[in-house]
Amino acid sequence: MVSNITLTSPIRSNLLSLTNIAKQMDKTQLILATGKKVNTALDNASAYYQARSLTNRSADLNALLDAMDQGIQTIEAASQGIETATSLLEQMQSITTQAGAVGQALSKEDLQALVGANGAVVETADELRAAINSGKETICVYGNIDLGDITDTGSLTLKTNQKLVGAGYFGDNVTECSITATSTAGQSLITINQSGCLVSDLSIDYINTVDNGMANGIYVNGTGASAKLSNLDLNLQISETNTYGRAVFYDSNVTLPA
Numbered sequence: 001m002v003s004n005i006t007l008t009s010p011i012r013s014n015l016l017s018l019t020n021i022a023k024q025m026d027k028t029q030l031i032l033a034t035g036k037k038v039n040t041a042l043d044n045a046s047a048y049y050q051a052r053s054l055t056n057r058s059a060d061l062n063a064l065l066d067a068m069d070q071g072i073q074t075i076e077a078a079s080q081g082i083e084t085a086t087s088l089l090e091q092m093q094s095i096t097t098q099a100g101a102v103g104q105a106l107s108k109e110d111l112q113a114l115v116g117a118n119g120a121v122v123e124t125a126d127e128l129r130a131a132i133n134s135g136k137e138t139i140c141v142y143g144n145i146d147l148g149d150i151t152d153t154g155s156l157t158l159k160t161n162q163k164l165v166g167a168g169y170f171g172d173n174v175t176e177c178s179i180t181a182t183s184t185a186g187q188s189l190i191t192i193n194q195s196g197c198l199v200s201d202l203s204i205d206y207i208n209t210v211d212n213g214m215a216n217g218i219y220v221n222g223t224g225a226s227a228k229l230s231n232l233d234l235n236l237q238i239s240e241t242n243t244y245g246r247a248v249f250y251d252s253n254v255t256l257p258a
Contacts, residue, residue, distance in 0.1 A: 119138035155219075156179075179204050182208070
């Protein structure tokens with residue numbers, strides 16, 4: 001049987017003080033552990049709920065800040081992509097400009113590489129005649145060649161499969177390549193009596209003052225002769241009394257091109 005314990009007033013007072021001290025110590029330890037002065041509504045109801053509201057708002061703001069960071073990163077990535085695309089477009093424009101410049105200004109060396117070892121790029125009458133006579137396969141006229149009066153030197157007679165072309169044949173649309181000549185005899189400027197010939201991308205000016213004769217710019221003559229003529233600017237001037245002159249004349253034995 002437990003007997004009743006009787007505490008004197010001073011002892012009771014001291015016990016209550018110790019109990020309060022223990023509670024205060026527990027509260028202080030909780031504050032130190034959590035870093036929060038108010039941990040429960042019992043500590044300070046108004047401050048507790050205000051702090052809780054602020055904590056929730058802070059969480060919402062943090063979520064918005066994260067979303068903003070992601071948005072900024074997305075914009076930065078898009079900006080870098082635009083800069084990269086712009087750089088590529090500038091490079092493509094530069095390459096296109098360079099390619100256009102090459103296409104508009106082929107040098108004699110460029111053309112020589114295109115006609116190959118069995119071709120020739122000619123700038124003078126002597127070079128042109130030598131290339132034809134030596135049987136060069138592709139002969140490219142570079143600039144203007146003036147043959148002068150061909151009454152004694154004769155016409156340009158192409159051999160089998162020879163090509164007589166201007167620089168435009170290789171894609172140059174700026175440099176005009178031409179052949180000019182005059183004559184007082186009944187002869188054509190270019191004569192073709194072989195097969196597989198080509199005359200292309202040339203401006204041809206021929207003045208023939210003979211009164212009666214075959215004063216043609218290009219004359220395709222003979223059985224088996226064949227020629228393809230393309231992109232030509234033919235200007236033939238003949239005597240008023242000459243009824244035989246033609247810019248291009250195909251002999252009756254020649255099969256006309258399709």
